[in-house]
Amino acid sequence: MAVGVLPGQVNGRLHKMALDTATEAVSSPIETPPSPVARQDSFCRPFFWEVVSLCDLYSVVHVILLPSPLRGSDSALSPRNGVRSTNGVNGHRPTSHAHAPSRLAAALANLGLGPAHWTATGVSVFTAVLPSTGGYASRSDFLQLRLQDFPFPISKIHGCVDALKKYTPGCLSSSIVNSEDGLASLIEQAAGVIQWADLDTSVSILELQRYLLAVTHELRDRLDNAPWFTSQPIARKRIALIRGRPNLTAGGPVYRAARALGLDLVVVDDEGHWLQPDTEDNRMHREAFLATDMTEDAGVVSRIIASIRSYPLPIHGVFTLSDNFFVATARVAEALGLPTSPVSAFETSVDKYRSRLLQDAPGHTARVTSVAELDTLLSPATNDPIFTPKYPLIVKPTKGWSSECVSKVTHPSDLPLAVAKATARHGSAAVIEPFFDGPEIDANFVLLDGELLFCEIADEPPCQADAAAATVHATFSPEALTMPSALPAEEQATARETLREILVGMGFRTGVFHVEARVVNSAVEYRDDGEGVVDLVQKETPPPEKAACKLVEINARPPGYRVSVPSRHTYGVDYFAAHMLAAVGDAERLRMLARPFDHAPEGRTRGAQYWSRLVYVPAPREGVVRWPSGLPPCEELKRRRPDLKDKIVVAVDYCVPGDRVGLYTDGARTYVAHLLVCSRVSRREAIMVGEEVLRAFEIEVEDI
Template identity: 60%
Template structure:
């Protein structure tokens, strides 16, 4: 907007309100000005003189320069902007700090962030106590401030409530920004990290590459020749600093080849990390050989071997690792000297590969007759041994940790609803493929504390001290169980009769890395904590920023009817959508993905009355892709969606169930099956 343009009436009203700061003495502090509040709008309507008009035009110009779209301003209402000013000078911890902390914040339309990562910011530019009086003008503040938030316009009918509305916006900012420092008091060195395996595609990779850029971390990708991020395109140059083509064959020389590639690169590399389970041990070996930050190699060797990790919490006589059915039969046989067999399982038991992920080939065995079948299935995957362990009956949980030197910086617990294999009549062929995830957990607080303490101690016992860890477990003898709570909604509720034994937490699996992107990204939305950022900062040895960014929101929810500070901004449900059949996948609308179609459907608008919404949706396939129903014994997923409710967990689950029912794709059967079925499968 040019300086001599007339000021639109509706913007003038908004600007006169925002210009309240101009009438406060320059000697007062910025906080004092805020605490004095804004006088009524009518007071300022009478003061829109040429001075205020000039200030207003400068303010609009500053907003325009910050790329705000002022055409969205409501013609008859009040437009509201908040200028964000840090409390102290320092160095930018991440350049998208406001966007992360204000993600899914109600009423936010747009966010402007000026600083680049790692650069210094001097608050004397905007602090009234240490700069010229002209800095008090909103226009000057907008030009110099590191961040500005544009809020949804107020309808003219509610303008009399402007003051209370502004106070509520200020409170929302406080619970989001207070705990997590924007600026570091110390200079932050720019570092380069090697990423082993650059992720299979941009959907999985960009959440990592974008975070690295915001942190001021350069990424060098180590992966196979021909990987998608190797191409020298402008997009890939933004993603990574360099690509080191390396033979990634999984053998005893993998770590040596990675070391060789990094040495040939001949540029400083300050750390190394991966998000791929089958390279965790090799990356630890490289870090150890090059004296880079990391956990002991032995710790990763334990975590990736489910036989060894089970021994961290062993059940004598109920646990075994076998290489084949013959070894199983030998363990089940009595030695003949009056001693019991080495393995005397109490059914049901779990059989799973010692190496694997995503519940691949995991079986629940309820009868001795099915044990050999399950062992054979498990040993055929990756040439693994089979782990035989008790089935721990109780609610399953995902527990995510950020540790620094063994101390918990952040921990959150999510509930995983029952899957097919949890049914009492489940067969050996039923899968443990998850159907959803609920955040935050509804377990009693004392049980959550038991889980946190038990699993943290197991991680430390394995030798881990710093980083991000995704741990799966079950609460045995919990006071809660899954039941229908009305309307077809199944959730955790208190048992009618409490168990006789005290609750205990039983480890299922250690993943010494963040959860997959479909879980890590929703956790960032819910808590404001970015696991990928923490993973990289730990790898870089940047413990100061790791501590600063591992802080959740300060919201309070009431999962049990009482106010509990849990750090979550809402009740969330992550919905997994499995492929309904094997074949070629097609969208019903070729120009609109199924997730986008769901997010635009008017039938879900009614849920907004319960403060519920679809937060995000990700489709994994494009039209024409071939999909299978199962991959290595687990369900193949075609999408995930995150839904949320600010009112209740019940509403979040109800909306999630509705979204799962309404997700629709068409599956065209393979040619061999088309003769018997002329119709497409629809889900």
């Protein structure tokens, strides 16, 4: 670690500002005398700098700048604080630097850092990030991704390296940083520079020291396992998205990830899609739009292939985020010789009957296309011995998503109704399968040639249909999601390995996969703690058998937008980016970007920067949406409840005034918003905040 004060002291050093410095010697506040705002060049003289070897991959340079009036005061950071003023050495004030042009000011300004007008109200802190080795940038927004939701406020982040471009590190030595020019050179050669929110001028040396130590520790947890650069040049590639997203809210994270990765995105979709017009805004999101008839018939694959072949530039990969186009997209990739998993794997994943058979016990599962076929199956005269219904059981469409038309059946008389509901959706058959009693989980996998690069397990608390008294009309629509999981470590390991083996056994070896499952015979169960908080707690009686993981369904894609974004915030892993890198066969960057944060506090899964709770807000009634305050409900909530605002990470409204909403859509609950909240204190606090957000959320729905 190198530390210094500048200018006027080329070879001088602070007395390290270490924690072992006596509190009495360092606790005095920085006092700012009344004075008009100084010129910018006068302000931009570093009071303090510190070079820290963060880890094998990075060093950082912290630079502290004081307001000019403070720098000119005899009382500012006086010798009793253990530090000499930057205006001089040994009590002597140089006269040649008062208003000399500052190269450091110019270096910061060239990066777009620093406020438009330097004021006398704050102590400014900058951190330059200096990679130990150079190479080619994996993505342009690397720092923004790794520093999201940093516990100390950030004013600006400037990434100095574009995606795919080469970065060459400079020399970092004590002789280089012993002058202001040397410090400016470090800023100029940094791969990225962070401007933190100003500190109050009343901050003491001890408080400043503690702040820098905390920032350094947090930076280490976010960067020490995350390489930014590859050793080999990265070829620029082009990728086709089969079915563009329905709106910018859902598609924004995908388009931004492609841009950050240096991937040129081509969208294939129906005529009239919102991304088709060749506007400046649309060109920010995609390189081109290929209007294609996407009718789901026998010719759709040929039409997509023809569109892609008609494009004059090479396309190196195809992908989709639409469940009903998994198989078609795999066939397109196979026909064009592009990276993909086997078509047969996708065919099994989208058919809930076939995927259930991967883990089925004889006589537990059946498939019917109508109520009449169900009656025949259950007829005493023709009873199929391979199916013996055991209640409760689940009935769902063999083709479907988002818990649409999924029913829990506890009595034989309700089975025909559940089958009728399931077969009416998408014109598909119904699968009848066991109901597995146990905590439900979402497990998200990033695989590379069968190797598990990253796995996240999140807990879904009980929904309507989980209740003991639930009827066939209750839904499995999720109500919340809590990350990371509170299942015992051994049960998480069981789920992880069981589900990975299923994926690999199907033929999925590389990509991102969202798997839903339940853990039977778990040692924990959902229970009210007596204070209104429902969460997983140890069972009073241990289960009679070892815990096992039971597959519910496989989605050969990242989790939906509502879950992928919270996962990125919690762990720092961008599933959309990983999905696209797998589709173009970029194994090196896929491996690099599948690394979560390195936080490891007690009681939290390693890699999660906090506990988080994703809350779904259901429509309170049927009718027309109104905004009485004129503000979107999420924004109105944050203004009305500032006590909740700082804990809300993501808030998304689905409706605008005039929209009509119902209680249910296609057999699933209708949601009007979702919010992600976090806690660095405890999982319990995250759950409590989530519940309070749900109670406090207000949306007006008028009768139609």
